[in-house]
Amino acid sequence: MSFRLRAARADDLEHLYEMAKLTGGGFTNLPADRKALTAKLGRAESAFARQEDSVEDEQFVLVLENAETGAVRGTCQLMSKVGEQWPFYSYRLNTLTQHSKELDRTVRAELLSLVTDLEGSSEVGGLFLHPNERAGGLGLLLARSRYLFVAMHRARFADRILAELRGIIDERGGSPFWDGVAGRFFGMTFQEADYFNAINGNQFIADLMPKHPVYVAMLGKSAREAIGVPHPSGRAAMRMLENENFEAEGYVDIFDGGPTMTARTDNVKSIAEARECRVASTSLEGGEKALLATGKLAGFRASYGKRELHEDGSMALDAQAAELLGVGEGDTVWSVAR
Structure with missing residues (x-):
């Protein structure tokens, strides 16, 4: 893509x-x-x-x-x-409840405030x-x-x-x-x-x-x-x-x-599941589908791609995603599973 x-x-x-x-x-x-x-x-x-x-x-x-x-x-x-x-x-949208003892009736009215x-x-x-x-x-x-x-x-x-x-x-x-x-x-x-x-x-x-x-x-x-x-x-x-x-x-x-x-x-x-990782490789062929992003403020870029998370806190990306994001080994990428 x-x-x-x-x-x-x-x-x-x-x-x-x-x-x-x-x-x-x-x-x-x-x-x-x-x-x-x-x-x-x-x-x-x-x-x-x-x-x-x-x-x-x-x-x-x-x-x-x-x-x-x-x-x-x-x-x-x-x-x-x-x-x-x-x-x-x-x-x-909330509810107002009113009760009449004489009529033995409770009325609930929905209100827009x-x-x-x-x-x-x-x-x-x-x-x-x-x-x-x-x-x-x-x-x-x-x-x-x-x-x-x-x-x-x-x-x-x-x-x-x-x-x-x-x-x-x-x-x-x-x-x-x-x-x-x-x-x-x-x-x-x-x-x-x-x-x-x-x-x-x-x-x-x-x-x-x-x-x-x-x-x-x-x-x-x-x-x-x-x-x-x-x-x-x-x-x-x-x-x-x-x-x-x-x-x-x-x-x-x-x-x-x-x-x-x-x-x-x-x-x-x-937001809770987003992970920040250093890119260790941009030649991943397998991996899981993910949403990837990099760059600060005006340099922000995001795309779909594939990732593989490593125990040392680094990650591998597929080549197409790396090209779309403009990142290489040593750069920082945020990701969340797709």
Whole structure:
């Protein structure tokens, strides 16, 4: 396989723009807007350039590159500390239990409460793979490479990490959840609100959204059924997150009602199991399949390959992976089993 992950550069703008036009809406981290994407790449460049090991409000953008052609066919992002530029809002789904002694009746009502519980967390997001490349495990490469990046730069990320999954979007590109909840207060379609959020942030939600809890029973059926449900295209991503020890803890997106998954950063499987080893050989022919990464910050590269771990802490790699990563004997490579 000739694909590898690398840090995004300013000259990746057109590649990202063309992919953004294919997302179909509800994809805030990859807006089809050149100005917004240019700003995102500028933030990423600053984040890759900063050398201090501390948790700051930064955004890292990675791209999936065909090493043979140079074509960019996917992207993913990491946000090291959300809720700094503007509040990070979520709805929290909880239950209120009330009892009437006179009626001898107990009533349990589900509520959606607007919260900022997840502020200060790190976030993995912005994962998009070109439709023509959705085979051969490239989506998994995109997703899990982010965790190796975190493991390799652990001091730059918070102790809790989250992932937002896109919610239900109908055939018109609208959101039943938005129409049933927030859309009633804003006079904006989901597409308008989603685009505004991608460009300007969601402070307008705080400015105009009622702060009182929303009783789920008072919503229409389509809005109720969308709460905490991922878009059909995101079901595989949800399974991958669960395999990495992320959990759904009742947080949902304020726009489309999609689930927000959370985990303790050090409990994420690919982070906990990542190993740093010195390369002893680059001519391995057997070995186990693995995800491999090397390089610091802007020099980060990741790919699939094969590894053989040695008792002395070194490892052997196959030749193709070594070439994709640009490493040789004596270099350092991080890895996790595929």
